[in-house]
Amino acid sequence: MLHRSTVVAWILAICCFNAQAQEQAQAQVPREEVNALRQIVTTMGATNWSFNADTCEVVSVIPWPPPIASEGYVECNCNFNNKTVCHITKIIIKSFNLPGVLPPELVQLPYLEFVDFAYNLFTGTIPHEWATTQLNSISVLVNRLSGQIPRELGNMTNLTYMNLEANEFSGPIPPELGKLMNLKTLILSANQLIGNMPASFSRLTNLIDFRISYNSLSGPIPNLIQYWKQLNELEMHASGLEGPIPSIISLLTMLTDLRISDIKGPTQEFPMLRSSTALETLVLRNCNISGKIPAYIWRLRELQMLDVSFNKLEGEISRDIARKLKTVFVTGNMLSGNIPDTILKDGGNIDLSYNNFTFQGPDQPACQQNMDRNVNLFKSSLTLNMSNRQQMLPCTKDVACPRYQCSLHVNCGGDDLTVEESNRRVIYQGDVYGDSAGYLSSSHWGFTGTGDFMDEPIYQNSRAIRPTAKTNLPDLYSTARLNPLSLTYFHYCLEDGSYNVSLHFAEILFTNDNTYYSLGRRMFDIYIQEKLVRKDFNIVDEARGAQRPVTRHFNVTVTDNSLEIRFYWASRGTARIPNRGDYGSLVSAISVNPNFKICSNGSKKNVTAYIIVGVLSAFTIFMILGILWWKCYLGGRKQARTGFEGLELQTVAFSLKQIKAATNNFDAANKIGEGGFGPVYKGQLYDGTVIAVKQLSSRSRQGNREFLNEIGMISCLQHPNLVKLLNEDEKTHISTKVAGTIGYMAPEYALWGYLTDKVDVYSFGVVALEIVSGKSNNNYMPSHNFVCLLDWASHLQESKNVDELVDPRLGSRVNKEEVGRMVKIALLCTNVTPSIRPTMSEVVQMLEEQMAIPDVIPEGSMHNDDMRFKAMKDFHREMQNGSSSGSLTQNSITIHTDAGFSSSTTDLFEINRNTMSY
Structure with missing residues (x-):
């Protein structure tokens, strides 16, 4: 069914077109432009399109009824030839999921100025023919366009707006774009761009909006931004560019919106922004900023939102805080001192978690304000001698645990749910009973969220979501919690011990169908007990598709009776699919089960009693066993x-x-x-x-x-x-x-009782010879003159008869040059002198012919003192002599090692007259 708002919009549009039609009764769009328009929509994959040339009106759209929120219309300018001729100036075909390509036929519309083809499924690239048009605005936001951005776009000097966000463009940014002198908005976010920012961008002096988030660029944030004096908005979330933020950013005095996050680079001080008095939004998140927050920041009159989370900031928060500051995120720093009362008076969204502030008791002002869910104080005070429970819940009067539990099951973003697991019914508790900022269950667990869905006024912090389309997912995966920055689930009354943490995911905002919903990308990091366990976790990749469940398991040790699981979105992925603000980490459910079998589920008092009884029992048993051992009643143990x-x-x-x-x-x-x-x-x-x-x-x-x-x-x-x-x-x-069997170990292992860092190289050399020959080093002795495959290979290399080593089963497929190289490298790896052996990285380079193989003095069978084979040959010789005399003394050859013990060759080698392995 067509959404009511969509129907109303179409009715209004038709009425508007009819009104224009009455005024333009005498005007008409030229036939060649009508034909060109028909070709354009056909190229884009439209199957139903009808256009009235007399009224410049779209009669039917693609498809009918159109998708919700779709826009499809054409605008004309009819002020030509005494208002008798209309020319097409604007085309908007947006959110129709069209599967075609961008139309080169736009060149046939000489008066076209504006195109918006956002939210479709167009593939290929931007046609180079567009470079000859008079376009001044292009939007291909959210499509499947790929390849390099065409350098011909640099010839479109009329362009003032270009939005290529959320596509698959790759390669470096073409420097030719620096010729777009009239460009005011350039949006390149959410692609796969690499390389440095072109130096030619210094000529884009008319820019007022530049965004390049979610890419893989390299190099430092360039100083060329100092030339963008008209810039109002600068966005560089996880762009790949490195810090520090250049000091010349202070010259951008017209900035109203500055967003830089998740950059690598050296530690830096807070950038100078004193002159940027028009700032309304300031995000400098995870930028390795140290020192103090300058006092003037709090006095910027227009500033509404400040996010300096996950830096190394320290010191106290200024008491002189502007009353208009509605949102403050200083999460994950080292800020200390008292929390100023003034930060609490506006009732804004304040997050002070993961800091070192002075402990706030339940009766203090910060906690009183926190009762209204305006202030996040989770682990805001990491004072010594505080338990994890006090750190997690500084405003809770009673943090004692009446019972210690040994499991946790949470249905994220949903209600309580009973699930059948391993022939038992498990209740997953829902977390939707609180608000978006956090929730504390009566079962001693909860969650806390920080962050803001930027540019989306409806949502703040985390939110519960449901699938965007019908699915066959189990109920446990039909809801999820979405968070824009950092989401922490915690339990503070768990029994100490080893647990299996199972995290359940399903990507329910993106789809696998033929809609632009399938173009979304999401990556986030997972921390358990404050340790990073997965970086850039991608649900779609892990589950091999959207709308599919996937579970990942982690073994965790719980101490101090607390567990903490955190999801952090490091600004990687798309931010506008399916809608603006649909981004961040996403989790469907959490289950925690013990790896131990005894679970008391009792009170702390009972647990303490069990511990005392256990200790006394163990001590008693230990004393009895000690006495029995002392009296020699446990001699059987010694004999065993x-x-x-x-x-x-x-x-x-x-x-x-x-x-x-x-x-x-x-x-x-x-x-x-x-x-x-x-x-x-x-x-x-x-x-x-x-x-x-x-x-x-x-x-x-x-x-x-x-x-x-x-x-x-x-x-x-x-x-x-x-x-x-x-x-x-x-x-x-x-x-x-x-290491494998001793037969693959270097001589220093068997003879000297210690290992060098080249032992594994030796083993690789032996394996390489086995690959070439098809024979086992342990079980192959060609004659009494050679005790193993390695001994024989050394002899063949010295006598230049390596061909005899090749496995005859390979037949004519053998490349003699490659075989010779392999054998030479293998013998170099098995050199008796460890320092002569190459590193494995050098081995790879030699195999790929990127490095010459050094010439080394051969160590063939003619060198009877070769330590690799001497012990075996001596033993073999004595064995033969013993056989001829009719006797052989066992353990007759003893090797004294530097490790402080001796071992005979029969302890090291298993001897057989036909085969010998070691």
Whole structure:
């Protein structure tokens, strides 16, 4: 059905056209312009368009009935040839979702001055033919135009207005646009533009409005802005340009609206704006500004809105504050001192959260004003010795927790909702019972929002939303909370421990259909417990489409009984789709569940009693076990650990029960690999530490001695890619190890008892040889002269017979030059001297022929003292001698290491007469 306001608008438009028609009964639009107009709308994808040349009236529009809020009409100037001829001067075809391209046929309308083709689905680019027209105003806001902005637009010297916002233009900004001397408004926001701002823009001295937000530009904010003396509005939200804000901004004395946010760069002082007395809106958010807010800022007579959130500002807020200042955001700074009473008198939108102000008790003026939801004091006072509950709720008289909970379920932007989850009914509590600035539930959780939907007078702070179109989404995703800047959900009465936080999302403002609603983009950051866990989170990308649910899980440790989840919109995405002010972070639901099984849900008093009883019980058990151990009644325990004595491991003990809990009883879903000793499982300890648990299998081909040897090495070695050994147990061993089997380790691992930073390079070299040859380094011994693949490859390289190394299964597909390069690099990586081995970045450059491969003295089999193979060759030789004499002494070769223990070659190598692996 057609919206009532749309019907009224069309009736008024028709009446207006009829009135004009009576006055212009003698005037007529030339046939060639009528034909051109028909071609234009056809090119744009219109299927229903009728135009009356006698009245300059659009009889029917595209489509009928037209979409809500669409505009489609033509205007003419009939003051030609004694008012007998009308020429088309303006075309507006807006919000019709047309799928075509921008029409080159505009050149056939010589008197055309104004076009507005906003909110459609046009693809391609702006036709270069437009450069020859007399257009003075172009708007292609919200479309699918792409490619580089045509440099020919620089020839349109009549242009005073150009809006290219919310398209997909890429590449650098053409410097030719600097020739548009008459340009007053240039809007390039929400594209994919890169590079520096063209120096030629210094010639745009007539600019009064310049916006370049939500791009990927580079370089500093240019000093050329000093030439824009007529500028009223400057907007640079997340443009990619870097700080500091140039001091010459003080020359822009006619500014009424200055918005700069989310820029990188060095720390800077507050920019000098004393002369900008006409400022009404000032946003300098997340710009790395330090020092104090100048006192004159509060005295600017016209200033209505100040946002200096998320900087490094300090000091006190001036007591001399203008009464007309309605909105103040100083969130996320280091401001201190008392909150001035004067900031409270106007009842404006004031956000002081995340600062260091003097603590405001429930009876103080700031808290009294906060009762009217005008002042946000969430964590505004981070005084020492204050609990998280006091910081979160400084105006709440009673922050005690009568009960400690161990779960949280919130239906964001909706009412209470019962959901079936894992064969149980879960109640998600709604958050719509408060206002847009915040809400505190009787269940000890709530949310607080900061920010303002700029240029949208209806909405402030966060708001609850519903889908813009019909969906098949579950009820949990049919509502959401949208916030323009920073939205925090918190719970202050949770039991301490490890939790799984599940965040539920669905993009319900954008669509997947053939409307401009599908063109929206949204990215925001997610913080949990004040730590960044996801940057530039994009719901559509994560869910692979709009109107689809997606859930992301995070493991979190709760201490001091409080949990904090914050969503921050860093000015990235579109701000006008589907309507102005539809931007910011968006979340559908939050669920928090414990990773521990015991949940008391009791009072603090009961919890304390449980803790006391638990401590006393543990102490009693510990004393009994200690006495039994002292009396040698636990000798079986010692016997069970035979083989571990004398191995000085700096480890922490874990019970088998703890390890089972960490791995979900060695669940197959947590299995991440399997080695010679047994399988390896991923696990998580109670404190959230992620571990790998290696389980010694009874079917292992290697014995306890070999296992102890590896444990000893790991405990003694230090290497950035070898994670610390946490524990050893009689049945399971925790050793988060990156390297593979010992057969891929460098000689310094096996012989010297320490690792260099080139061990992994060595391993890569061995793997590279295996790829070329199709043979395993561990299981290949071509003859008694070569003990492994690496030994043989070294010999082939020295004798220039690398072709013999290539896997015959590759056949004619082999590129000999590439094979030679690969082998040469692999042997360089496995050089016995660690300092000669390249870094992995150098390896990549050599493989891509961006770097020459250095010549190194070969280390083939003729070098019998090569440490990589000497121990193995000696053992092999002794093994043969022993075989001929009919005897062989086990552990006959002992390698003494610098780690303080010795290991025999049979402890390091598994010997087989036909194959040898190490």
